Amino acid sequence: MSGPAGSDAGVFYRDIVQGAVREHAYVITPAVYQRFLEAFEDRSPIHVDTAFAMARGFAGPVMHGAILNGFVSHFVGMVFPGPASLLLSADLRFSQPCYLGDVLNLEAKVAQKVDAHQVIVLHVSFFNRTRQYVATTGRLQVQVRDS
Numbered sequence: 191m192s193g194p195a196g197s198d199a200g201v202f203y204r205d206i207v208q209g210a211v212r213e214h215a216y217v218i219t220p221a222v223y224q225r226f227l228e229a230f231e232d233r234s235p236i237h238v239d240t241a242f243a244m245a246r247g248f249a250g251p252v253m254h255g256a257i258l259n260g261f262v263s264h265f266v267g268m269v270f271p272g273p274a275s276l277l278l279s280a281d282l283r284f285s286q287p288c289y290l291g292d293v294l295n296l297e298a299k300v301a302q303k304v305d306a307h308q309v310i311v312l313h314v315s316f317f318n319r320t321r322q323y324v325a326t327t328g329r330l331q332v333q334v335r336d337s
Contacts, residue, residue: 200272203308203334210300212270215319216261218253218292226257252287258294258316258326265296266332271310274335278309282328292320298330309333 227233235242236252243251259280266277288294295317302311309331316326 200274201270201334202274202336203271203303203310204336206271206300206303206310206334208300208303211297213295213297214265214269216264216294216296216316218257218288218290218294220290222257222260223253223290226254226260230254230256232256248287248289250289253289253292255282255284255326258282258284258288261294261296261316262314262328262330265298266330270298271332271334276333276335278331278333280328280330282314282326284326286318286321286323286325288316288318288325289320292318294325295319301329307333308335 227238232254236246236248237243237254238251240250259282262280262282263277266275267273296314297317298312298314300310301313303309304311312330312332314328314330315324317323318325
């Protein structure tokens with residue numbers, strides 16, 4: 191499921207198989223967190239104030255869901271399907287919080303192929319390996335170009 195040898199095009203649409211599963215690990219590092227804060231300035235206390243977050247029943251500051259959106263963008267553009275793809279939509283459901291330092295495993299399953307538009311539908315989930323639960327699930331639509 192890849193382009194020609196030496197190609198940086200990633201996976202071609204024609205080579206994607208419905209039911210295929212790909213995974214990639216991500217870590218919410220201090221650098222990722224700080225860069226997000228610098229870029230978007232969302233300093234809501236639930237995300238930056240330990241005492242505030244803990245008073246509301248969390249283990250610490252809850253990481254922004256948009257950080258996981260960033261991981262999705264990286265996954266689609268750089269891992270699967272890769273550089274010849276374009277993320278058309280992402281619908282993520284955040285069911286459990288993630289925290290600074292958490293290791294996440296993004297799993298994507300090809301649920302559907304739409305040949306007329308060279309679009310794949312991926313069902314995704316983020317398994318929080320640090321806390322042993324599914325933190326986020328979702329559905330992505332990705333256009334994949336063969337050339």
